[in-house]
Amino acid sequence: MIFNSFSFLYFFPAVFILYWFFTQKYRKAQNILLLVASYYFYACWNYKFLFLLIFSTLLDYYTGLQMEKSGSIGKKRFWFWLSVLINLGFLGVFKYYNFFVSSFIDFLALFGIQGHAATLNVILPVGISFYTFHGLSYVIDIFYNRIKAEKDFVDYSVFVSFFPLLVAGPIERATHLLPQIKQDRTFDPYKAADGLRQILWGLFMKVVVADNCAMVVNEVFNHPNQYNAGSLWIGALFFAFQIYGDFAGYSNIALGTARLLGFELLKNFSFPYFSRDIAEFWRRWHISLSSWFRDYLYIPLGGSKGGLYSQLRNVLIIFLVSGLWHGANWTFIIWGGINALCFIPLVVFKLNRANTDTVAQNTFLPSVKETLQIAITFGITVIAWVFFRAINVTEAIRYLTKMFDFSRGFKPEVSLSSFGFIAVLLVVEWLHRHKNHGFELSYISQRWVRWLLYLFVFLMLLIFGVSSDTFIYFQF
Structure with missing residues (x-):
């Protein structure tokens, strides 16, 4: 189902009427309605991959609870990395496996080595990059004690799968969306x-x-x-x-x-x-993704601290990873690299915030x-x-x-x-x-x-x- 379709024209008014006229006084009922509507919205594309979305949700929900009650940093770190590796593993298999395999074979061919490997004939689950990043930000924030683990499974599930943002963002943070899910809502004309x-x-x-x-x-x-x-x-x-x-x-x-x-x-x-300039462009384009990489990759790498070499290295990594996030193709990586090359001079001359x-x-x-x-x-x-x-x-x-x-x-x-x-x-x-x-x-x-x-x-x-x-x- 897409926004500019007749099916959405029927779907959303029905959700809106049930949401405001039949469940308005019961926030729990509203959230259950949103969750059911979101799963139906996603299943209209391919119901089989709905189970992947539900599994990802269960994984990060359970991981959050386990990290919060862990008695030692070792156990907390175990649950954290388990969630991160599984999430990135699913993303890697569905989105990047064929790309890395074919790239490695092409690399071997440069040295006259003929490589052979099986590729996967799978459909890329729509929105997987977006809802995976929702879950990752949630788990990372709990690990660094920025938020508490969400106890209500329905509320957390709505955060991950809220249908307006489910398949193409924006990439939300638990610190921003979860409080809205957990509070009573009144209609504002x-x-x-x-x-x-x-x-x-x-x-x-x-x-x-x-x-x-x-x-x-x-x-x-x-x-x-x-x-x-x-x-x-x-x-x-x-x-x-x-x-x-x-x-x-x-x-x-x-x-x-x-x-x-x-x-x-x-x-x-x-x-x-x-x-x-390019720096301003990236502050204005796909803001939720740019800020996600800034907070969860650029700053942990050291951000703008340290020497100039470290700053430029971090900028290059961010743009190349951003390019790879967009697609499993060297074209996207080069696209990210071009933006990095235009961004780096601004950093060198301290004009990136001009x-x-x-x-x-x-x-x-x-x-x-x-x-x-x-x-x-x-x-x-x-x-x-x-x-x-x-x-x-x-x-x-x-x-x-x-x-x-x-x-x-x-x-x-x-x-x-x-x-x-x-x-x-x-x-x-x-x-x-x-x-x-x-x-x-x-x-x-x-x-x-x-x-x-x-x-x-x-x-x-x-x-x-x-x-x-x-x-x-x-x-x-």
Whole structure:
């Protein structure tokens, strides 16, 4: 089941009605309803992998209890590593086994050694990277005494499998979401209205921007030899907005849906294409993942402490691991490496925290300097996205080479209609760059103006929306 499907259109109103009209006075009943709804939501994709989700939940729940009552640090460390290794083991088998096996065979071939090994013909369980990281953060926080183990199995299970965030995030922390699950919730019409606006905007980003861009992107990336440099640049540019509209659109729908149920999830995007350097981009792109790696990998490695060499080593590790998290392919690792190479100079010259405010903070338009910074950062990002989209490193290099080969001309040979949708996206988000999301219109006092904007976006969905049965980040 996906957010932009008719099945979700039936599913969520049913959950909403039962949640607020029949179980509102009973928090325990609400949480049981959320758990059942979440398992049904996940099972609609593939019910067989529901058992893997339940096993992961049971493992980390039991591990948390055992660590808390352990009488010695040795026992506590045993349960901790047992959970970590099993969780990463499942992730490794389903997501990375074939990649590491084939990479090792390719490495042996460099020395003339012919290697043979069996690969697995398995489907990657949707959302496994996300709910695994939910459980890992919970276990790590208990190990370091940041939180207490959750005694209520239903409450913990809702934390792991809450359906708005289950398959594509944001990656939540127990310190943020569990207290909300354990407290009574009352319906807030103002938050609900803002949640509906965020859902509407998320749908626009997904089915109008991302899915229209995808038609051009798929054609150009699948047949790069048939197009000139201008068309390849359009393909790369459209992919930048496809992946942004797809993933940020999903996150907006997830946050809006959760708000309708009385929950505030972690913000996952903050207008990243208005960033003035790569460091700012990563503070604004997939925020829940970036902060997860910062807190659970970068800081334990030493963070920014120690000498410059240690800092640069830690930065490189974070970006390479982030690339690998996105997919079992060298293209993702190189994508992470490109971002690391752009990030490292900022660390060397202590400029990685130079842009922590909102661009054009007190003006309507950015300065010339800010405009150049945004353009350069976006250009680097677009080029790096080519590796993210390509099926392998060879195809990525071939694509990039042809992007800079102007011998066949530069006039685009593909449809440019999506530029109009991108323009609407950029204008609306620029006007709301100080807000929590791109369609936060509560500051507009005239109701008729707000409803006119709602109608405009709704008509865009009806007229230009494209039917798509997946989200890009489901594969991660």
